[in-house]
Amino acid sequence: MDGAWDESSCAGTSVVRVQQSSNSRFKVLFHQVLQAAKSQTVVSPVAVRAGGHGGPERSFWRGVLGHLLLVPSWVVPPAALVGSSIVVGAAHGGKGLLTALALTGMLATGPSNKIRSILCAAFAVMAARSKTGRAKICAMLAAGMISLMTWVVSVAAPFPRSQFLFDYASRWAPDYYRKATLKFVDPEGVRPGRTFFAFHPHGCLSAGFTINGLFNPDFMRTAGTKVHWMIDSSLRHRNPGFRIMADGYLGEDRELVSCDKASFTKHMAAGHTVSFVPGGFLDAVAFEYGKDVTVLSDRKAFIKLCLQFGYRLHPCYTFGECDTYTTFTPLRNLRMKVGRNGIPCLAFFGFPLIPFLPWTSSSIMTYIGRGIDFPTIQSPSVADIDHWHSLYQSKLRELFDEYKAEAGKPDAHLDIL
Numbered sequence: 001m002d003g004a005w006d007e008s009s010c011a012g013t014s015v016v017r018v019q020q021s022s023n024s025r026f027k028v029l030f031h032q033v034l035q036a037a038k039s040q041t042v043v044s045p046v047a048v049r050a051g052g053h054g055g056p057e058r059s060f061w062r063g064v065l066g067h068l069l070l071v072p073s074w075v076v077p078p079a080a081l082v083g084s085s086i087v088v089g090a091a092h093g094g095k096g097l098l099t100a101l102a103l104t105g106m107l108a109t110g111p112s113n114k115i116r117s118i119l120c121a122a123f124a125v126m127a128a129r130s131k132t133g134r135a136k137i138c139a140m141l142a143a144g145m146i147s148l149m150t151w152v153v154s155v156a157a158p159f160p161r162s163q164f165l166f167d168y169a170s171r172w173a174p175d176y177y178r179k180a181t182l183k184f185v186d187p188e189g190v191r192p193g194r195t196f197f198a199f200h201p202h203g204c205l206s207a208g209f210t211i212n213g214l215f216n217p218d219f220m221r222t223a224g225t226k227v228h229w230m231i232d233s234s235l236r237h238r239n240p241g242f243r244i245m246a247d248g249y250l251g252e253d254r255e256l257v258s259c260d261k262a263s264f265t266k267h268m269a270a271g272h273t274v275s276f277v278p279g280g281f282l283d284a285v286a287f288e289y290g291k292d293v294t295v296l297s298d299r300k301a302f303i304k305l306c307l308q309f310g311y312r313l314h315p316c317y318t319f320g321e322c323d324t325y326t327t328f329t330p331l332r333n334l335r336m337k338v339g340r341n342g343i344p345c346l347a348f349f350g351f352p353l354i355p356f357l358p359w360t361s362s363s364i365m366t367y368i369g370r371g372i373d374f375p376t377i378q379s380p381s382v383a384d385i386d387h388w389h390s391l392y393q394s395k396l397r398e399l400f401d402e403y404k405a406e407a408g409k410p411d412a413h414l415d416i417l
Helices: 007-022 025-041 060-070 072-090 093-108 113-128 134-154 163-176 207-214 217-223 233-238 240-249 261-269 280-286 301-309 332-339 382-403
Strands: 179-184 195-200 227-231 254-258 273-276 292-294 312-319 363-368 414-416
Touching (some): 060 163, 093 113, 134 240, 163 179, 179 217, 195 382, 207 217, 227 233, 233 240, 280 292, 280 332, 301 382
Parallel strands (some): 195 273, 195 312
């Protein structure tokens, strides 16, 4: 199950990272594109697949397509919703624009289906009252788009499963990166059930969690049972594109579920294997290119759950996640305060041709650390939680320090916020 490691690839990544930090990122645009095109025909005998599965053939452009099947599902719908509301409101001037944005804000809170119907009707009325001509046509189409996206998140029945989605993404998406590998430090120490995999860091779009875990059959095989991948509840149920993708992801050995308290309690009480990113959106806010950072100091709810249900907790770290995007870094303290209220304040870009995809120079190398066996304490005290939280932090740092050289980052330092 362990991935092989190609030192030459790591060295190449280092060179590009140095160039990018010392010069303007745009100066290496053509280098990025040229290297990407060349990688389409690269055949390497080692470590070309996440977890080492699949054949040696690589195709960068199929890797791009694999990402285009995944990433737009959660980044495009919010933009489409806001853009559509602007189109509807702009036809009525400033007051109309403010009204449309207010209606969009109410939709984003996830109201009941009855309220959703009223809000969609309001958009339709605004569009119908627009001036005739092209503006009215655009407004009607935009209102229709809003209604369609609202319907997707309102229907009770799940959307069809798609084995093609999983097969294609798991086979080709890793080829987008210079290297995408998964390594279980102690695969025999992974037990099927009552196991918690805690991934760090979240990064901007959780490349390690997604590519090396979520869409890696080797991860599920090593886990030995169905893995429940816990994600933000709003993303799982209120984002139309992501909901379709998440419903299609369902399989006998995998499922995407929301990470609200009720869902965690349900699955952990049943002894299910779960996987989660404790840093969440705050990790994304704290993201800075080239720096290993994760938010963990005050993230203790998952520790309490592991104590209540007697879980084995595995720290997991993805080296190279910090190289996937360039982000807006000023005002971090302010953005962190806003982020703690559930609003992720970040701006990022990556591959110049498709900026919402990661830099093609990045490598994502995920290590699954040894498990920590938690006692079962139905009502853990604050002292209990603090003790095991401190132990977990030390084990995460040990994992990072033990394998950073193997991952090609011998001088890296993990900053735990």
